[in-house]
Amino acid sequence: MPLGVVGDALGSFGQGCSPPDGPDYAHAVQHLIRLAEEVEDALAAERPVVALETTLVAHGFPAPAGIEVGLSSDAAVRDAGAIPASIGVLDGRIVIGLTREELERFTPEARKLGPRDLPVCAVQGAVGATTVGGTLTAAAAVGIRFMGTGGLGGVHRGFPSPPDVSADLGACARIAAVIVASGVKSLLDVPATMELLETLGVPVLGYRVDTLPLFYAAEGGPPVPARVETADEVASIADAHWRLGGNGILVGRPPDASLDVTDLIEEIVADAQARGVAGQAVTPYVLAALHERSGGETLRVNRDLIVANARLAAEVAVAHDRL
Ligand code: PSU
Ligand code: MN
Numbered sequence: 001m002p003l004g005v006v007g008d009a010l011g012s013f014g015q016g017c018s019p020p021d022g023p024d025y026a027h028a029v030q031h032l033i034r035l036a037e038e039v040e041d042a043l044a045a046e047r048p049v050v051a052l053e054t055t056l057v058a059h060g061f062p063a064p065a066g067i068e069v070g071l072s073s074d075a076a077v078r079d080a081g082a083i084p085a086s087i088g089v090l091d092g093r094i095v096i097g098l099t100r101e102e103l104e105r106f107t108p109e110a111r112k113l114g115p116r117d118l119p120v121c122a123v124q125g126a127v128g129a130t131t132v133g134g135t136l137t138a139a140a141a142v143g144i145r146f147m148g149t150g151g152l153g154g155v156h157r158g159f160p161s162p163p164d165v166s167a168d169l170g171a172c173a174r175i176a177a178v179i180v181a182s183g184v185k186s187l188l189d190v191p192a193t194m195e196l197l198e199t200l201g202v203p204v205l206g207y208r209v210d211t212l213p214l215f216y217a218a219e220g221g222p223p224v225p226a227r228v229e230t231a232d233e234v235a236s237i238a239d240a241h242w243r244l245g246g247n248g249i250l251v252g253r254p255p256d257a258s259l260d261v262t263d264l265i266e267e268i269v270a271d272a273q274a275r276g277v278a279g280q281a282v283t284p285y286v287l288a289a290l291h292e293r294s295g296g297e298t299l300r301v302n303r304d305l306i307v308a309n310a311r312l313a314a315e316v317a318v319a320h321d322r323l
Contacts, residue, residue, distance in 0.1 A: 032122055033141060036097025042083040043143060048317035050077045051096075051139035051147040051177075052310060054088035057103060058110040058129035059284045060150065061299065062291065069303050070103050073148065073310035080314035082146075087138045089113060089121045089128030094138045112280050114167040132179060133171030136248070140175045145238075146320070147177060148313030150306045151185040151215045152250060154193030157269060162278065165196070172248030173200035178238050178320075180207075180251045180313040182305045186215035186261070187269050187286045194222050197250060203241060205234060207253040207312065216261050216301050218254035231312065235319035253312050255305040259297055264290060 029035065035043070042049050052073050057066035070086055077084035086098040088106055095102060110127045111117065113134040121128035130138060132149050139147060153166025172179065184193045194212060197204055204212065206224035214221045228234050228251070238249055268289045269282075277285045290298040 029142065032094055032119075033138070034093040034095045035142060036085070036095070036099070038083055039085045039097035039142075046321070048082040048146070048314065048321045049085050049144045050082045050310065050313045050317050051135050051144045052077070052084055052086040053132055053135040053147070053149050054086060054098070054103070054106045054110070054129035055112055055131045055134070056150050056306060057086075057088075058106040058108055059112060060287055060302070062288065063108055064104075065299065065303070066106070067100075067103050069306055070098075070106075071100060072303070072307045076307045076311040077148070077314040080311050080318060082314035082317045084310070084314075085139070085144060087130050087135045089118065089126070089130070092122055092125045094118060094122055094141075096138060096142060096144070108284075115171050116167065131166075131168060132181075133166070133168040136171045136175045136177050136179070139177065145177045146180075146313045146317040148180045148306070148310035150181060150302060150309065151183055152179060152181045152193075154184040154188045154190070155196055156282070157187065157189045158273075159189060159192060164279070164282075169193070169196055169200060169202075172197070172202045172250065174247055176242050176247045178234060178249045178251060178313065178316050180253055180309045180316065182215050182255050182309060183213040183221060183252045184215070185283060186265055186290075187283065190214065191222050198225075200248075201246060202248045202250055203237065203246070204250045204252065205237065207234075207251050209252065209254050212252045213254035214262075215305075216255060216259040216298055218258035220260075220262075221252075224252060231315035231319045234316045235323060238316070238320060239323055251312070251316070253305075253309055255301050256308065257301055257304065259294070259301045261290060261294060261298060264293060268293070 074084040110129040113128040153168035156164040212221035
């Protein structure tokens with residue numbers, strides 16, 4: 001691996017994009033991270049790159065639909081003029097920029113990796129699909145500052161019993177990046193998650209909306225502190241936030257086809273609790289039941305919003321590059 005190129009790219013990453021200090025990232029890139037050539041070239045040339053997660057690929061859709069969603073997101077990012085970098089752990093390395101063949105290895109058997117799980121999975125040589133938090137952690141190690149996804153993790157309903165708060169929130173607080181999502185996961189306590197995002201200093205922007213999208217439903221969520229109209233505006237806000245030492249920014253983009261499945265979600269969440277489904281298993285359980293009981297409608301909305309969010313993340317990355 002031509003380390004010099006990566007090192008130089010990171011060293012000269014302009015406009016609020018500086019290499020992470022602290023852990024020895026050059027060593028990490030050599031031993032722990034494998035960058036796709038295309039991603040490495042883009043970073044070296046300071047061209048816009050967008051990180052994409054693999055948890056939704058492995059666990060968010062009935063196999064193999066997630067792989068198609070991943071590939072469509074890749075295509076949307078390219079279409080908007082950025083380089084896509086799907087991230088996951090394979091063969092003892094964190095791979096940044098998965099090929100189609102590599103993406104096909106993210107089956108439901110893959111581990112789900114939050115930030116703390118990345119090193120464990122890499123060392124143990126398992127296949128690992130990264131969550132938003134896991135993806136941001138890997139992206140930050142090579143200086144990628146934009147990601148598109150479906151929904152951010154957050155505070156689970158019924159907190160503090162169980163006391164389940166996604167590590168995505170900690171990652172947003174620690175890592176300087178723009179995350180484009182259709183709000184937070186539909187099965188969460190959305191107002192509580194909004195409160196915590198405020199506490200953690202994470203700006204929440206509504207993309208052409210005044211309320212946080214409720215994942216499947218465009219409307220009905222809590223008001224956002226600020227509304228934005230363009231990718232350029234998001235890029236300028238991100239730049240200002242980072243210059244002030246801020247980190248994550250959440251951009252809520254509503255789904256184009258809005259679906260109200262509030263009651264169905266409540267039923268399924270109660271059902272999951274009654275069956276003792278807990279922790280990391282909750283989301284895959286709820287999503288699968290939703291897909292089944294909505295006759296595939298949630299699946300279509302879910303797929304389309306992920307791809308649209310990837311495209312908007314790329315537009316923001318391109319806009320930031322032009323600042
Ligand atoms: N939203 C979805 N489906 C998902 C996820 C979010 O509709 O599968 C994933 C994302 O990868 C997110 C993760 O980062 O769930 C959060 O999981 P947890 O609550 O276990 O931290
Ligand atoms: Mn959790």
